[in-house]
Amino acid sequence: MRDKAPKTDKPIAVWSEKEFLNTDQLDALVVILRGRGCYWSAKSGCIMCGYSNDTTSGITEDDLQAQFVSAMDKYKGEGYVKIYTSGSFFDNREMTDDTREKILVMAGDGGKNHVLVESRPEFITADIIDRALEHVSSLEVAIGLETANDDVRKKCVNKGFTFANFERAATILKEKGVKVRTYILLKPPYLTERQAIEDAVDSAVKADALSDTISFNPINVQRWTLVEELWKKGLYRPPWLWSLAEVLKRTVEVTNSRIVSSPSGGGSRRGVHNCKKCNKQFLEAVDRFYMTQDPSQLEFSCTCKAEWLDTLDFQEMMGTTGDVSKLLGIWE
Numbered sequence: 459m460r461d462k463a464p465k466t467d468k469p470i471a472v473w474s475e476k477e478f479l480n481t482d483q484l485d486a487l488v489v490i491l492r493g494r495g496c497y498w499s500a501k502s503g504c505i506m507c508g509y510s511n512d513t514t515s516g517i518t519e520d521d522l523q524a525q526f527v528s529a530m531d532k533y534k535g536e537g538y539v540k541i542y543t544s545g546s547f548f549d550n551r552e553m554t555d556d557t558r559e560k561i562l563v564m565a566g567d568g569g570k571n572h573v574l575v576e577s578r579p580e581f582i583t584a585d586i587i588d589r590a591l592e593h594v595s596s597l598e599v600a601i602g603l604e605t606a607n608d609d610v611r612k613k614c615v616n617k618g619f620t621f622a623n624f625e626r627a628a629t630i631l632k633e634k635g636v637k638v639r640t641y642i643l644l645k646p647p648y649l650t651e652r653q654a655i656e657d658a659v660d661s662a663v664k665a666d667a668l669s670d671t672i673s674f675n676p677i678n679v680q681r682w683t684l685v686e687e688l689w690k691k692g693l694y695r696p697p698w699l700w701s702l703a704e705v706l707k708r709t710v711e712v713t714n715s716r717i718v719s720s721p722s723g724g725g726s727r728r729g730v731h732n733c734k735k736c737n738k739q740f741l742e743a744v745d746r747f748y749m750t751q752d753p754s755q756l757e758f759s760c761t762c763k764a765e766w767l768d769t770l771d772f773q774e775m776m777g778t779t780g781d782v783s784k785l786l787g788i789w790e
């Protein structure tokens with residue numbers, strides 16, 4: 459049976475969640491728009507990205523505006539509005555200036571709201587940010603840096619831009635008083651678990667000066683991606699929650715940015731996970747850490763910690779970045 463065609467004038471999802479702005483906790487409205495998709499995904503694509511599954515061809519400017527009007531039906535004066543397009547909010551291929559302006563006017567609600575959007579660095583110019591700030595008094599732009607290491611970004615992520623490109627964009631944002639949220643990928647493929655931890659910590663330290671918030675995104679194995687192919691063959695395992703905890707604990711001590719993580723698919727085989735006994739409690743602890751920035755929230759004990767520690771060693775002994783438990787036929 460064919461899937462029902464998605465409604466092009468309705469967003470993919472809208473919900474409210476807790477967030478932090480400076481030192482205040484507040485509610486945030488989250489809007490996932492059904493967009494035309496990221497140009498980089500169509501051209502080459504990041505190897506873990508399945509966002510093209512959330513995009514639909516033939517989306518018009520009217521559709522995008524109607525989606526946001528529909529999303530704002532759920533708006534209850536949250537004070538913070540996050541807009542995700544599965545691409546770049548500032549790419550003119552994804553929406554025109556006119557649509558962008560209308561969406562920002564609605565989201566900003568007369569200067570009442572802090573508004574977050576996402577963009578690749580190449581679309582961030584002084585001019586486009588000035589125009590956005592005509593409609594929104596408080597703006598935040600999230601950039602998927604993924605790693606501060608250009609080799610890892612190129613060979614393990616295929617991101618298509620450099621650290622220098624990120625620095626250029628983040629500097630413009632900082633000069634304009636716009637907050638920068640930097641996404642760092644936890645465990646790109648072809649790194650061992652230990653290398654992935656070190657890469658994430660090192661990346662946070664390097665991105666700290668140009669960031670207000672650093673958000674760690676553990677890989678969630680998405681359909682129709684190269685990462686899924688590796689995962690199916692036992693050549694990739696999403697990171698352990700132990701690794702995420704280690705990265706959060708270490709980086710919160712050595713950076714000035716707010717350190718957060720909202721793992722998608724957490725606790726499942728495709729997402730960041732430990733064992734069935736501790737996944738849920740561990741993810742709740744990550745949520746508490748998000749709000750408190752208190753590393754003691756992440757002190758945990760479970761028998762699976764020994765398996766994680768063994769994984770760190772076995773990968774090096776075996777010279778593999780694969781899923782040692784699958785390769786050895788143990789544990790899972």
Ligand code: SF4
Nearest residue numbers: 496499503504507544
């Ligand atoms: S830049 Fe973002 S949306 Fe585009 S392919 Fe990469 S991860 Fe996906």
Ligand SMILES: [Zn+2]
Nearest residue numbers: 733736760762
């Ligand atoms: Zn466990």
